[in-house]
Amino acid sequence: MLMGIEWDTSSQWAFAISILPILAKGLLVTLQATAVGFIIALVLGLILASLKTSRLKIVAWPARFITEFIRDTPLLVQLFFLYYVLPEYGIILPAFMTGALALGLQYSAYTSEVYRAGLESVPLGQHEAARALDLSPRRTFTVIVVPQAIPRIIPALGNYLVSIMKDVPLLSVVAVLEMLNVAKIIGDRTFNYLIPLSMVGLIYLILTLVAAAGIRYLDTRLPKQGIPLK
Template sequence: MLFGIAWDTSSGWAFAISILPILLRGLVVTIQATVVGFFIALVVGLVWAALKAAPLRIVSWPAAIVTEFLRDTPLLIQLFFLYYVLPEYGIVLPAFMTGALALGLQYSAYTSEVYRAGIEAVPRGQHEAARALNLKGMRTFTHIVLPQAVPRIIPAMGNYLVSIMKDVPLLSVVTVLEMLNVARIIGDRTFNYLIPLSMVGGIYLIMTLIASAGVRFLDMRLPKRGIPLK
């Protein structure tokens, strides 16, 4: 029994039905970690992209070094650092937020490159037209460049969304009860790993298919042409 839920191990189907509620609780944690981590990756990645595009090297170089570090070091090391090292300096975060932050920071290094590619794909004529209309640099970036870059990077961002979702099980090392960790605990207590792990694999397959379909829908719906300047 886990979280007050009894498991019927008399048959395969009965066992699967009895553990489904607790797996769904783990699924909620998995989805929450995916959403929070992806949101952090999107926001911080855009910040890294803007800093690396800055004309001043004193701004662009540190951002490039940090993103390279995040990209070239394992997620587990970053996760352990946030969870075990930061408390030594008085910074204590809940296990869930630690995991989501680690996911977001790791993938922000990748999304920053996606943003960069999307921004560079915007025709230079759009920048020149904005300057001709005397638009400030920030307004040009937020109202002209970014709206045209985002539709171009939807497929790549969708791939990272799926990747973050599949990396959530790593959060089990800092005691986050996401879906795979719950399945492992069920297996430890019932000595039946096949059914819970198979169910988790099936649920992950369904989630990735739904996420991929959503990304394709957005990719087809969002316009990719330049926007007229008025």
């Protein structure tokens, strides 16, 4: 009896080791989708935040409407729209790019609010000093305001990075072979779901812990008064 249990345990370990290279390919796709989606969210979020803080209502109101619309609609709806509707108008994107774009669009609404809070936290005296030095609004924004806002928003942006990573499995609905989808396929073919899904859960736990440690490191390292520019 004990020998049978030992054999079964060793076979399970052998199975786990055998599927590890396949899961590693899915992990690479997961990390790539997370990185691309996060970059899109950072760029679009900053653009939306800049527009929302504009003194011109004709600029600020549409930006606020777009932000609310994106934030109040599910990610799956946006994903299906990009994947199934856009091709009807001649815009065809690869499944991976469609998924990464959907993630970036969804989280740009959240990062824009983080940016806005960070920009508004910069003391008004900094703006006045920039005007006294005859700096243009664009240079004031890029050289004075943004470097001081970034250290204050790192923790919040880091949280959204982790959230994007955990939402990547949703891309499986448009046939993106990310890690969870690969684990499901392995389970379908081997009728063993426990090991591949447990391995995916463990990998996600490790990734989350590593990301959290990196966020804490940046938060403690970056100067709170702003990033000095050469």
